[in-house]
Amino acid sequence: MGRNSDARPKILAAGRDLLARRGYSALGVAEICAAAGVPKGSFYYFFDSKQALAEAVIEDHWVEQRAQWAALLGSDKAPLERLRDLYDATTEVQRRAQKDTGAVTGCLFGNLALELSARDDEIQRRLQEIFDEQITLVAEVVDQAQRDGTIDVPDAREAARSLVAQLEGSVLFAKLRNDPGELDQLWPHTAALLGAKA
Amino acid sequence: MGRNSDARPKILAAGRDLLARRGYSALGVAEICAAAGVPKGSFYYFFDSKQALAEAVIEDHWVEQRAQWAALLGSDKAPLERLRDLYDATTEVQRRAQKDTGAVTGCLFGNLALELSARDDEIQRRLQEIFDEQITLVAEVVDQAQRDGTIDVPDAREAARSLVAQLEGSVLFAKLRNDPGELDQLWPHTAALLGAKA
The missing domain is CATH 1.10.357.10 (Tetracycline Repressor, domain 2)
Incomplete structure (x- = not known):
């Protein structure tokens, strides 16, 4: 998925949903990426960390x-x-x-x-x-x-x-x-x- | 530490302190045992799980x-x-x-x-x-x-x-x-x- 695609809003939406349902500590970047349908590289292009x-x-x-x-x-x-x-x-x-x-x-x-x-x-x-x-x-x-x-x-x-x-x-x-x-x-x-x- | 010792109250006290300060998900049994000063075996003798x-x-x-x-x-x-x-x-x-x-x-x-x-x-x-x-x-x-x-x-x-x-x-x-x-x-x-x- 390209870095000018809709990866960022997808990550944000998945992050918001998962943070609301499962809290912060129990959550990993891999799980957020899976829910957003983006590779880890896209995550770290837009965000330094969880x-x-x-x-x-x-x-x-x-x-x-x-x-x-x-x-x-x-x-x-x-x-x-x-x-x-x-x-x-x-x-x-x-x-x-x-x-x-x-x-x-x-x-x-x-x-x-x-x-x-x-x-x-x-x-x-x-x-x-x-x-x-x-x-x-x-x-x-x-x-x-x-x-x-x-x-x-x-x-x-x-x-x-x-x-x-x-x-x-x-x-x-x-x-x-x-x-x-x-x-x-x-x-x-x-x-x-x-x-x-x- | 023997199983009839004060391990249980020590684990409870450490667990209470750590749960209050750090929450549940971020906490591991090893950390609780270290804070309580008891071996893992004692933990699992008294408690099935976190x-x-x-x-x-x-x-x-x-x-x-x-x-x-x-x-x-x-x-x-x-x-x-x-x-x-x-x-x-x-x-x-x-x-x-x-x-x-x-x-x-x-x-x-x-x-x-x-x-x-x-x-x-x-x-x-x-x-x-x-x-x-x-x-x-x-x-x-x-x-x-x-x-x-x-x-x-x-x-x-x-x-x-x-x-x-x-x-x-x-x-x-x-x-x-x-x-x-x-x-x-x-x-x-x-x-x-x-x-x-x-």
Whole structure:
């Protein structure tokens, strides 16, 4: 397969799928190449190592997810409806993963955070930044809801951090139980916790 | 080292430490034996496999943690104070881990849930049960606070599930940042979210 072919996107897609399903440590470059249908030479032409691929997968996934989060949280709906859209979209992603692959794959960032944070400074730092960006996106909406008077929290950023932590923990439960339904009760309960009026 | 010696507790202690710091897949039996200071023969006398050791480590850790949770959540303090004690104890565990080992090790159950849930049915089922027990312990206190009129939530068990998910997600952030301080703002914010009256 030529080096100007579609080998790179194939490797990225296979890497993302395998990282989500099997984690980082259990994965080898040979397995990624087999799933992508490319020879090892192509892999090492585009990526220095499995770590370099993992970093590229993280970037790729965050570009997509950030665009989705920004669109949902920046729509012209009322702030709490935007937040609800984010929860619904998160549930839908897990439901689709289960339908397509048989398994709730969870959150790629959370999975890698727990598996690698004590071992890989570069990935650790990047994941910190990504979660910070997620919290910032959510904090803007929480702040707007607070100014609208539809919720009542002591601090918008701390509330957003709590919400993202809760979402992350709930996705972990959905993955552990292989049941996207774990996420169904999250929004109504979270809205109540935020002190949402109705 | 004889088979009636202290090899088993040494293997368990080393396994727990290494699983918390390095995860499951990256770990080999040889490394566990080296850390425990026992020959491989001793390992296989007590454990059939790395998986069997992981299962024993999980049981061991949950026996300890459940005793701690039950004591804190079952004390004669007011319900919300008991819940706060649990948050403080969780923060303290991570702070001590960082002081002793240099790293916030996070939650052993959450770490293994994300790394193994798509791969190991036995461990997956046991971790599900453990998180259910955690939710039940917290739900009892939430229910008491609800009946006392000190908080206002729509459903005690769903609230408890949210709280445990939030705690789990926050411990993930603390591990990712290697900063137990991530947990310091959790309790005041959670109390506010629960609608706690001062």
